[in-house]
Amino acid sequence: MGAERVVFVHGSGSFGAAAWPRQHGLSIDFDCLYVRRHGFSATEEPVGTDHDRDQEIIADALGGGGGGGGHVVAHSQGAVAAMMLAVDRPDLVRTLTLVEPACFSLTAELPATAAHIALMEPLFAERHAMSDDDILRTFVRRVSDADARTPATTDARRDAARLRLQSPPWEAPLSIVPGVPTLVLTGGWEPLYEEVAAYLAGTGAIHRTAPGGHRPHDTAEGDAFIRSFLRTSRQQAAA
Known part of the structure; x- marks a missing residue:
């Protein structure tokens, strides 16, 4: 049996593997793929947000055409499509790790x-x-x-x-992901993201904080939370 797949979904700014410098070492234990969301390219002109296309990109990386599946780790606006996919294709998404998720449509009234x-x-x-x-x-x-x-x-x-x-993230059609183990990692610097994290924790997610601004996964502590969650989830599934 091969290593479990982990798909990393970037936010704005850096994309692909460049968006996850601390997590490259996870390739020792997992089959890691660092996707590029729709409209993000070093050579092509930018295009508008397309959540459906982003879902397709993540699903393809998870092996959507022929079974497979795996874990999804998503940052900021990338968390929107990751959550949408977990709702639509729970057979593909084993766990969700959401880093400073810009899932503002869930908390628009808070x-x-x-x-x-x-x-x-x-x-x-x-x-x-x-x-x-x-x-x-x-x-x-x-x-x-x-x-x-x-x-x-x-x-x-x-x-x-x-x-x-980019389209406003608070307009994304989001709903709660039923039954998918979820870790929410925040930097503890901005009430906006803490509010989203608290909301998701109220639905069963694990919430952890690692000081590091909007990119807590770039810190040793934040990276350790992600690695621990993935490894624990793998052990629990094996048991």
Whole structure:
């Protein structure tokens, strides 16, 4: 019997294996695949969000055409398609690990998420009339009170264009994943993500916190939580 498959799903910014530098060593124990979501490319022009296509990409990586299945580890907006797939294809998804999940449609009526939506919704409503540079600067200022520089490289300009094309994550058609063991990992820095994590914990997920901002999986502690969850889940399934 071969090693169990683990599919890693990136958020915004880096994609593929580059988005998961701490987790490369898991390939010793698991069959790891680092997917590239729809519209993310180092050479092609960005396109808009397509949750259905992202689900297909994850399902294919899990062996959706011929059985298989495995574990899914997803970060930020990548967690949206991962959850959607787990609902539609529970036969494929053995466990879910959601890192700082941007699953805001689940918590849209709760205080931190509602405040975030009120802040960002006007920006998303106007984004098609704005330049890539303008939306990048406005987005960064609203989420962090920092100033974003004008993109100076081709990759940075492509990232800014991609940001403008993304659909609001709070509009994603999400529902609770029944029966799939789930770990939620947050950085403990932003009430918005803690609110989502608390909601998911209330439905049966395990919630762990590792200081590391929006990328807690880049820390030794966060990486250890992911590895422990995957290995424990494998042992429990074997038993």
